[in-house]
Amino acid sequence: MTEILATQHCEACRRGAPTATEAEIATLSQSVPEWTVLERDGILRLERVYRLRNFVDAMAFANAAGEAAEAEGHHPALLTEWGRVTVTWWSHKIRGLHRNDFIMASKTDLAYRPFRVEED
Numbered sequence: 001m002t003e004i005l006a007t008q009h010c011e012a013c014r015r016g017a018p019t020a021t022e023a024e025i026a027t028l029s030q031s032v033p034e035w036t037v038l039e040r041d042g043i044l045r046l047e048r049v050y051r052l053r054n055f056v057d058a059m060a061f062a063n064a065a066g067e068a069a070e071a072e073g074h075h076p077a078l079l080t081e082w083g084r085v086t087v088t089w090w091s092h093k094i095r096g097l098h099r100n101d102f103i104m105a106s107k108t109d110l111a112y113r114p115f116r117v118e119e120d
Helices: 004-007 020-031 055-072 098-115
Strands: 036-040 043-051 075-079 083-089
Touching: 020 098, 043 098, 055 075, 055 083, 055 098, 083 098
Parallel strands: none
Antiparallel strands: 036 043, 043 083, 075 083
């Protein structure tokens, strides 16, 4: 189902738009099972840590994720370190999760495929 979400596009999100309901979050989370829904500063977010071989791959993946974000006009928090990138999605204007965040999590997963490190 990741591929289905990844083919969708983000819709413009305005202040006051409703955040995703608990039921919507539960359903959409099934499409991006490696992502964690967490609350930080009172805001629900989606977060995933990606493992990479080295810093060069981490930077390249962060750039690929950034290009996907720029294409949709929806931008994550990216923390790039040696061998890992932490990506966090939430909709800033509505201070919570929206379908857009799950679409972008899915697109981020696709961007990771060329860089994927097999688990030991």
